Amino acid sequence: MSPDVALPLLVGLPLGAAAVSLLLLGRPLVLQRTVSLVVLATMQVLSIVVVASVWDGSVVSVRVGAVDPAVGIVLAADPLGAIMLVVSSLMLWTVMVYAIGSQRTKEQAPAFHPLYLVLAAGVAASFLTADLFNLFVAFEVMLVASYVLITLGGSRDQVRHGMTYVVIGLLASTLFITAIGLVYAATGEVNLAALAVAMDQVPTGIRTALGLLLLVVFGVKAAIFPLFQWLPDSYPTAPSPVTALFAGLLTKVGVYAIIRTQTLLFPTGGEVSIALLVLAALTMTVGVVGAIAQNDIKRILSFHIVSQIGYMIFGLGLFTLAGIAGAVLYVVHHIVVKTTLFLVGGIVEERAGTGALDRLGGAMHTAPVLAVLFLLPALSLAGIPPFSGFVAKLSLAQSGFAAEQWVVTGVSLAVGLLTLFSMTKIWNGVFWGDPARAAVSLDREHVVAAPMTVATAILVTVSLAFVVAAGPLYDFSERAASVLLERGAYVQAVLR
Amino acid sequence: MAVVAVLVLHGLLALAAGLSGRRLGRRVLLLVACGPLAAVVLLVAHALGLLGSGALATSVSWVPSIGLQFDLVLDGFGILFWWLIAGIGLLVMVYATRYFAPRDDLGLFASMLVLFAGAMLLLTSTDNVLVLFVAWELTSITSYLLIGFDDHRAEARASALQALLVTGAGGLALLGGLLLVAGSAGTTSLTGILVVAPTDPAAQAGFALVVLGAATKSAQVPVHFWLPGAMSAPTPVSAYLHSATMVKAGIYVLARFAPAIGPVVGWWAPVVVGLGGVTMLLGGWRALRATDLKELLAYGTVSQLGFIVLLVGHGDPELVHAGATLLLAHALFKATLFLAVGVIDHQAGTRDLRRLTGIARRMPTTALALLVAAASMAGVIPLFGFIAKEAALESTLHVGFGGPAMTAVVVVGSVLTAAYALRLVWGSLATKGPDEVDDDVVEPREVARPAPGFEGPAVVLTILTVAFGVWVAPADALVVGATTALVGPEAADIHLRLWHGFGLPLLLSSVALVGGWVVWRWPGSVRRVAVVTARVPDMEDVYRGSLRGLLAWADRITAVVQPGSLPLYGAVVLSTVLLLPGVAVLRNLALPEGLVVAESGLQVAITAIVVGAAIGAARVRRRLSAVLLLGAVGYGMAVLFVVQGAPDLALTQLLVETLSLAMFVLVLRRLPERFESTPWRFGRPLRVVVSLGTGIFVAVFTLVAAAANRQGTAAADFLERSLPEGGGRNVVNVILTDFRALDTLGEITVLVVAAIGIALMVRTPVEPDERGEVGP
Amino acid sequence: MILVLACTIGALYTIGAWLLMQRSLTRIVIGLAILGHGANLLLLTAGGRAGGVPIAGADPATTSDPLPQALALTAIVITFGVSGFLLAMAYRSWRQRRDDTVEDDxxxxxxxxxxxxxxxxxxxxxxxxxxxxxxxxxxxxxxxxxxxx
Incomplete structure (x- = not known):
């Protein structure tokens, strides 16, 4: 299959399937489930096709409706977009499997499946579009589905926390429109490739201001310091699969947008680069410090998202090949590992009814498989070798030292130790100890359905596969970084 | 390839042990013992010359682009370590089958133990510093899980965490150091780095970090305290990880670097040797006052590790040779001591020397092993420990600058060693008088005799301690191999001898033994000095204080940055806009030329109405008025759109505004008539500044951005292509339905999803609140 | 760029931001709506000076830029949808808590x-x-x- 078919299908298929799924409301649930799984699996295949076609570092593109790029919208996949698609598709179908197996997570609620598919379409469109305004639309498609998903069930708690999520989301969207308006005012373009060319004509000061404004806009979505507070407040209350998916994917769509726009439109770095590095150091630190102060699995993990976004921004802020390659690798690793950990947290909650560390204990003895499924990604998250997080962290640290950014690189290493510390906090609170003495334990009567464990195990396996395939994966990240830094291939592919 | 096979086998065994732990019971420990056994077979085959020359070196690539490659080279120093890791590992695993009662989680224990063994083998056989770090961290993690193996005990969990955090911090330093050094040298190969021996500031900082990392792992002062804490681990773990192997990883790194770096980096030798010397004295001192036998051994280990660091850290060939000898001797006698104490603890149920008496008669075999090992530790002729001590004294006496000081430290340290060796033997074996034991003493007849297999491993090691003393050749070959690997072929002439003749070293050795006996026999002086040293802050308190401080500060910082207030979050986002792009705009402020105030009077009038209505909406106290004024803003916008030449937009705005208004009114019917006026801690001045700033920023940026446009827009393109390519005269319509149909598709999707969401919000029944009421 | 329009945009952002930083949920929703108006106006005026209605084949010099109009139209509809959902949430929150102020976490x-x-x-x-x-x-x-x- 050629990318000409694959790219539009990646957006169109889940959207069409969402409509079908909506029509199936009221019919047996198995129909919706079948549609979702088939479509999400197809997305996985399509995304692999796309990656295969850009594996050598090329860029593929297709004009939507065959309209000329001067007036229309182009979908394009470069190595970065393609690898994001592959990993996202993986998350989408594994989390769907998990959701189908879970009892407490509203998968049976009406509209869960259509909303999930809309979200999938929005995510795919965000990674593929080569148009700034279309990126806004793709974001909104993704976000509006996420607004409804995060409040699915409508409990008091969810509405309160969802409110934070929606209001800050709307504010960011308004700022996004503001930024698009200002960019258009300065250049007369919204096509990203055309913008890459046109932005060079804009005076440096204005360009910096525009770059920083876009950074703030996407920084809210990506939850960088100091724009992250909505995340730990809103994520933990959502149904577990929803939290897992959001944790893995949504913020990373924001990170993707930061990487895409900063490298394509503001390639010199300059003052934006300094801002990025400072924000990266603060994001890493504040996130992990917040995690240390928490007493609930999901809240600890939520703060960790923030901390690790800092690593990605750090790699980008270096504006070197190795730095961006490290950032890409880190994003890919993080999506898998973070989602896995939230899935484990969900299983704990489903079995014990709580995620509070001071109430749980001894799960290693009553649920040894779960303990392993937690331990491996937790160590990876903390950057312990030989897991995927280590390779990503190592490449970032190397490029940081190579760029002589001693302070922020030192911070990135030190934060690793604090991350390990907070992971041991979960391990100590949930898995170690005497199950008989814990307020609640994961007893053997309350087991979860097989799909939940299987989905989690699949993701753990994938993150272990990353370790084996770290060499080729890093080389691919480097090609992705080189396409981002050189810009020419992307611009040509979009404008051709 | 043989090396790779052995390493892979360890990994596979770890996996197998984890999977089959429950089924195999205690036999799982024998299963994993196959790993070290294979390594021993490899070593024997090598020693007998059965392997080809290339068998011990191979390279497996991992992430070559960032310098991560498994360059495996097993040289003489590596072989010495491999013997310790595999040999003692084998014995400990056999020992553990008797040590543990059958329990569910032995699979995990065995898995971690063999994984640790594999990591240590990798650490000592790779030439790539990054892979060395990989192995290093693996040993820390397995050590964490093994120390906390008895996780029902809070003390075990806390000690595990303490060990992990201290060695983890050290690992961090090591990684930073290795990256800096590798960056300066331009290679991640250990031999490559040593050949280049970079001395630029970054590399020097790197070396300092490497020393720091090595010091934490090898329990040097002042970060030694985690090791006594780690004694919460089951005794096989203490014997294997925390005396024979893992704690020597730091020494391994120092020994590798010292011969090349010591001569070129001025501070290296004094700092490292000083570190070792202080550690040797302090460890020995603390061992004298321990009442728990494992704690006594742990401080003894700290002391001996300091001794070895003092010897290998200098880089001088003769000292390195003595260090390698002591490394071997220490592994032999200290592992024996741990295994023997483990037997006593297991049989008597305590390892408190105030509660033990008459043990020697209950288990003579173990007692003999313990006695011989302790004698070797104290340096009694003709045991192997004596040979090591002689070699050490011989070499320190030969060092020019600093030699006398080193010798003095070694002698004082040896006095302490002899004293705590006596205390150990007396404390664990002797039959004591009633005034020498506590009330809850364990009567000897309550102590069951140990099973023969349980005592075996200690006996094997004891035999080696004696044998190497009498028949030096095999040990000499090992040590010479290790020394030449470290310092080069010139060290091949230095050999071990049991009898050096009547010289200064022998005299000093004797002085140490006699002095040790005096110190042990008359402990009054110890007590007097202890009163003084008690005032020195304990590093463990410092650790606890830092941990407590970290937790308290984490709370404090989090409470500030995460206040949980939505309006405040909005303020933060807007303030960030002002701080980042806002400042950038401010710094490039240039008034645009050709500014037009207004295009028509109508424009002015309508904008005045819009702004007025908006101000009204913000100020009125009645909800309904606010919403109606908001509607006025919307309708005003529609009119403005007409004036701006956008009738389609105006129409949409009209429709949307009417719908919004209807929705608002429907909702507001239920809400109270007026806004409540609750006082609020979040400051009014800040809100004024942020909102005004936001408005000014956007207005100014709008002007500046438009003025910056030198390229115009693509408007002409659209006007031209609309009819031929889009088939419509209304250009806006063509854009929406044809050129940018994808936007419109997304827009419709958003509307549908929002409608679903609204339906769910409104129609899902509301759960009763605390008062049991349900809303309308 | 027209000064009076820039000032209008600025005023709408000021008022919108002010309302956003209130504790009353209704006010926050109104504030976001006003911010949205400001953003749409900004998007529309980004095309440069006003002109005639964009009809195919018209002279670009005297016609308004059609693209911002199309973008603004899409943005208006999207913002409307999301604001509607937020309003529904506010309504549900009122039914659940009998309180229109936003609760702290x-x-x-x-x-x-x-x-x-x-x-x-x-x-x-x-x-x-x-x-x-x-x-x-x-x-x-x-x-x-x-x-x-």
Whole structure:
């Protein structure tokens, strides 16, 4: 299959399937489930096709409706977009499997499946579009589905926390429109490739201001310091699969947008680069410090998202090949590992009814498989070798030292130790100890359905596969970084 | 390839042990013992010359682009370590089958133990510093899980965490150091780095970090305290990880670097040797006052590790040779001591020397092993420990600058060693008088005799301690191999001898033994000095204080940055806009030329109405008025759109505004008539500044951005292509339905999803609140 | 760019931002709506000076830029959809709590309150540390054998 078919299908298929799924409301649930799984699996295949076609570092593109790029919208996949698609598709179908197996997570609620598919379409469109305004639309498609998903069930708690999520989301969207308006005012373009060319004509000061404004806009979505507070407040209350998916994917769509726009439109770095590095150091630190102060699995993990976004921004802020390659690798690793950990947290909650560390204990003895499924990604998250997080962290640290950014690189290493510390906090609170003495334990009567464990195990396996395939994966990240830094291939592919 | 096979086998065994732990019971420990056994077979085959020359070196690539490659080279120093890791590992695993009662989680224990063994083998056989770090961290993690193996005990969990955090911090330093050094040298190969021996500031900082990392792992002062804490681990773990192997990883790194770096980096030798010397004295001192036998051994280990660091850290060939000898001797006698104490603890149920008496008669075999090992530790002729001590004294006496000081430290340290060796033997074996034991003493007849297999491993090691003393050749070959690997072929002439003749070293050795006996026999002086040293802050308190401080500060910082207030979050986002792009705009402020105030009077009038209505909406106290004024803003916008030449937009705005208004009114019917006026801690001045700033920023940026446009827009393109390519005269319509149909598709999707969401919000029944009421 | 339009945009952003930073949910929703108006106007005026209605084949010099109009139209509809959902949430929140003010996050408040209490009362510090999953207080119990100090 050629990318000409694959790219539009990646957006169109889940959207069409969402409509079908909506029509199936009221019919047996198995129909919706079948549609979702088939479509999400197809997305996985399509995304692999796309990656295969850009594996050598090329860029593929297709004009939507065959309209000329001067007036229309182009979908394009470069190595970065393609690898994001592959990993996202993986998350989408594994989390769907998990959701189908879970009892407490509203998968049976009406509209869960259509909303999930809309979200999938929005995510795919965000990674593929080569148009700034279309990126806004793709974001909104993704976000509006996420607004409804995060409040699915409508409990008091969810509405309160969802409110934070929606209001800050709307504010960011308004700022996004503001930024698009200002960019258009300065250049007369919204096509990203055309913008890459046109932005060079804009005076440096204005360009910096525009770059920083876009950074703030996407920084809210990506939850960088100091724009992250909505995340730990809103994520933990959502149904577990929803939290897992959001944790893995949504913020990373924001990170993707930061990487895409900063490298394509503001390639010199300059003052934006300094801002990025400072924000990266603060994001890493504040996130992990917040995690240390928490007493609930999901809240600890939520703060960790923030901390690790800092690593990605750090790699980008270096504006070197190795730095961006490290950032890409880190994003890919993080999506898998973070989602896995939230899935484990969900299983704990489903079995014990709580995620509070001071109430749980001894799960290693009553649920040894779960303990392993937690331990491996937790160590990876903390950057312990030989897991995927280590390779990503190592490449970032190397490029940081190579760029002589001693302070922020030192911070990135030190934060690793604090991350390990907070992971041991979960391990100590949930898995170690005497199950008989814990307020609640994961007893053997309350087991979860097989799909939940299987989905989690699949993701753990994938993150272990990353370790084996770290060499080729890093080389691919480097090609992705080189396409981002050189810009020419992307611009040509979009404008051709 | 043989090396790779052995390493892979360890990994596979770890996996197998984890999977089959429950089924195999205690036999799982024998299963994993196959790993070290294979390594021993490899070593024997090598020693007998059965392997080809290339068998011990191979390279497996991992992430070559960032310098991560498994360059495996097993040289003489590596072989010495491999013997310790595999040999003692084998014995400990056999020992553990008797040590543990059958329990569910032995699979995990065995898995971690063999994984640790594999990591240590990798650490000592790779030439790539990054892979060395990989192995290093693996040993820390397995050590964490093994120390906390008895996780029902809070003390075990806390000690595990303490060990992990201290060695983890050290690992961090090591990684930073290795990256800096590798960056300066331009290679991640250990031999490559040593050949280049970079001395630029970054590399020097790197070396300092490497020393720091090595010091934490090898329990040097002042970060030694985690090791006594780690004694919460089951005794096989203490014997294997925390005396024979893992704690020597730091020494391994120092020994590798010292011969090349010591001569070129001025501070290296004094700092490292000083570190070792202080550690040797302090460890020995603390061992004298321990009442728990494992704690006594742990401080003894700290002391001996300091001794070895003092010897290998200098880089001088003769000292390195003595260090390698002591490394071997220490592994032999200290592992024996741990295994023997483990037997006593297991049989008597305590390892408190105030509660033990008459043990020697209950288990003579173990007692003999313990006695011989302790004698070797104290340096009694003709045991192997004596040979090591002689070699050490011989070499320190030969060092020019600093030699006398080193010798003095070694002698004082040896006095302490002899004293705590006596205390150990007396404390664990002797039959004591009633005034020498506590009330809850364990009567000897309550102590069951140990099973023969349980005592075996200690006996094997004891035999080696004696044998190497009498028949030096095999040990000499090992040590010479290790020394030449470290310092080069010139060290091949230095050999071990049991009898050096009547010289200064022998005299000093004797002085140490006699002095040790005096110190042990008359402990009054110890007590007097202890009163003084008690005032020195304990590093463990410092650790606890830092941990407590970290937790308290984490709370404090989090409470500030995460206040949980939505309006405040909005303020933060807007303030960030002002701080980042806002400042950038401010710094490039240039008034645009050709500014037009207004295009028509109508424009002015309508904008005045819009702004007025908006101000009204913000100020009125009645909800309904606010919403109606908001509607006025919307309708005003529609009119403005007409004036701006956008009738389609105006129409949409009209429709949307009417719908919004209807929705608002429907909702507001239920809400109270007026806004409540609750006082609020979040400051009014800040809100004024942020909102005004936001408005000014956007207005100014709008002007500046438009003025910056030198390229115009693509408007002409659209006007031209609309009819031929889009088939419509209304250009806006063509854009929406044809050129940018994808936007419109997304827009419709958003509307549908929002409608679903609204339906769910409104129609899902509301759960009763605390008062049991349900809303309308 | 027209000065009066820039000022209008600025005024709408000011008022919108002001309302956003209030505790009343209704006001926040109104504030976001006003911010949205400002953003749409900004998008529309980004095309340069006003002109005639964009009809195919018209002279670009005297016609308004059609693209911003199309973009603004899409943006208006999208914002409308999302605001509608937010309004529905506000409505549900009112039904659940009988209160139109936004609640602070309980977990965050709990932590902040704990920190405040600590500052006031040193004696309670231990309790808070105990809540930290045993980490600090385990060490009070004693680490390893003895530790004679």
């Amino acid at each position: 309980l977990e965050d408040r709990r932590l902040a309150a704990a920190v405040r209490r600590l500052d006031q009362d040193r004696a309670r510090r231990e309790t808070r540390e105990a809540a930290h999953g045993e980490i600090a207080d385990q060490h009070e119990v004693g680490v390893g054998p003895g530790g004679d100090g």
